Each structure stands twice: as C-alpha cells, then as structure tokens.
Amino acid sequence: MRAINQVERNILKEQFVPDHLFLYILNGSVSFFDGNETYTFRSGDCCIARRNHLVKFILNSTTEDFEPILFCFDEEFLREFQQKHQSSAVAFSFDHAIIELPNSGLIDSFIQSVKPYYRGAMELDAAFEDIKYEELLIILLRLQPDLTCIFFNFDIPQKINLEAYMNRKFRFNVSLERFALLTGRSLSAFKRDFKSVFKESPSRWLVRKRLHEAHILVQNQGRKPSEIYLDLGFESLSHFSVAFKKEFGVTPTTLLARR
The missing domain is CATH 2.60.120.280 (Regulatory protein AraC)
Incomplete structure (x- = not known):
C-alpha cells in the first residue's frame, strides 16, 4: 500500500x-x-x-x-x-x-x-x-x-551462496519461508541445500548459531542477557535463558556473574 x-x-x-x-x-x-x-x-x-x-x-x-x-x-x-x-x-x-x-x-x-x-x-x-x-x-x-x-528491477531474488548469506543474517527472526525466498529457493530446496551445507536442519542451526554468538557477547564482552536476546532473534528473555542453559549447562546470568 x-x-x-x-x-x-x-x-x-x-x-x-x-x-x-x-x-x-x-x-x-x-x-x-x-x-x-x-x-x-x-x-x-x-x-x-x-x-x-x-x-x-x-x-x-x-x-x-x-x-x-x-x-x-x-x-x-x-x-x-x-x-x-x-x-x-x-x-x-x-x-x-x-x-x-x-x-x-x-x-x-x-x-x-x-x-x-x-x-x-x-x-x-x-x-x-x-x-x-x-x-x-x-x-x-x-x-x-x-x-x-x-x-525498476522487478526480478525475484536469485539463487545465492547459502552459507555466506546465513552467516550474515542468522540474527534475523524471520520464517524459513522468508529465508528461502531471499536466497532464491523454494522451501524444500532451501532445507535440502541447508542440510548439505551445514549438516543439520535450519531451525537447529539457527538456535545454535545465535546461542554461541550470545555466549561470546556475555562471556567476552559482559553484555547483559536482557540487552542481547532480541538482537539475536529470540522472542523472549525466558526462552533465550532456557535455550542457553540447555546448550551450555548454565544460564546466561550465571555466566555473566562469573566474569
């Protein structure tokens, strides 16, 4: 509109x-x-x-x-x-x-x-x-x-390098359908190519990638969980904390306190 x-x-x-x-x-x-x-x-x-x-x-x-x-x-x-x-x-x-x-x-x-x-x-x-x-x-x-x-370029997105794109855009909390469109693929082709490149499903890789980025920000830079969870694509602080503890065995708040 x-x-x-x-x-x-x-x-x-x-x-x-x-x-x-x-x-x-x-x-x-x-x-x-x-x-x-x-x-x-x-x-x-x-x-x-x-x-x-x-x-x-x-x-x-x-x-x-x-x-x-x-x-x-x-x-x-x-x-x-x-x-x-x-x-x-x-x-x-x-x-x-x-x-x-x-x-x-x-x-x-x-x-x-x-x-x-x-x-x-x-x-x-x-x-x-x-x-x-x-x-x-x-x-x-x-x-x-x-x-x-x-x-005046009305073309749909063309097929691009999936690994480079996802390593730049993993922080964005958008659907897999959107990622597929923006990388020039159907959803099925996106999932297939993703598994071939990253050796795991897109959903699992995105969570792990965001969590490991969070670990670096908390441990190395002293960033507070409340400051980073939205920027990393998590919808709620509680969901972020639970996923973080499941991945690393410790909550981000506890990790921050240990610095």
Whole structure:
C-alpha cells in the first residue's frame, strides 16, 4: 500500500522490507542494521531501504520525539512510472539493504511541500498522493540516476551462496519461508541445500548459531542477557535463558556473574 504511514512500534520492529521505502527524518534518530553494517540517521537525513531485504530498525529517541516521513514505493506504481517516463534500469551492482542519500536542497524543499497535505498522523491527502510520489521519484532519479537499477528491477531474488548469506543474517527472526525466498529457493530446496551445507536442519542451526554468538557477547564482552536476546532473534528473555542453559549447562546470568 502506497501511503505515508503512521509511525507505530511495529514498524520499528519490522525486519523484512516488502517495498522500497524512502525515509526522511524530521526529528529524532533511528539506526538500521542489515546483518553487516549499522546505519544511523538523524534530523535532516534520508535514505532508502530496499525491498526484499532484511533490516532491523532501532529507535534511538523516544517515540514521541521521533518524526519521520515515509514513502513506500510499491511495484504497481513503479511499473506505471517506468512506462510513463520510459525509464530503464541501468547496469549497476549494489547489494546493500540501505542506500544513504546525500543531503539535498531539492529533497528538503520537497519535504516542506508535503507538510500542508498531512491528514491526521502523517497521512497524505489522497488527492495529492500520486502527484507527490511521482515528484519524489523524479527528484531521487535526478539526484542519483543509478537508482534506476534499484527501483525498476522487478526480478525475484536469485539463487545465492547459502552459507555466506546465513552467516550474515542468522540474527534475523524471520520464517524459513522468508529465508528461502531471499536466497532464491523454494522451501524444500532451501532445507535440502541447508542440510548439505551445514549438516543439520535450519531451525537447529539457527538456535545454535545465535546461542554461541550470545555466549561470546556475555562471556567476552559482559553484555547483559536482557540487552542481547532480541538482537539475536529470540522472542523472549525466558526462552533465550532456557535455550542457553540447555546448550551450555548454565544460564546466561550465571555466566555473566562469573566474569
């Protein structure tokens, strides 16, 4: 759905980006983690989160102080824009989930022009929605023409190196179906290839990998269990503690106290 969305906590917990997302920070600060790098954006900064990627959103300011503007570019709109403007995707290799955009007076002026059309909690007046989406995309492509290879590439994810991908993305708490899609496989092919590479099932490997990462963070860096369990893909602290003790024979809290 193309709209400027109301900011809620569930948006900040979203890990799979289904559509290209343009984000402009009016106030506050947010960080993104894509499995490799952490990107931090503050007031006046903007970026694009790419579709079909895994990203963790970490709010650095209070919800009340955080004020972003979000534009979600869905495939239907992008195809219509491409046909109208005869835009074609240029050959350009870019694998990052987050695209940092340079500060620009054009974007700043556009953001100011959007403000009069807000309705309620950051919802754009429907009469101006298509116009403003088109205007923003024109600005982005003028500032960074290489973005055509991002916006107008409608291919599904291709089959990629499973071992490298999973060792980067194991912290993300998404379904096996999602991992299969993002590595260019059916679910059955994903499970088969996974077993061949890692010699155990995806579910078991993910738990073990996260627990061993947790052990390093607790024992070597003195990190508190409450600080790391969500970042490592566990849904609750109790589940994390039980699994940790089953794997290592000691709770993470006890291990921390022994340092």
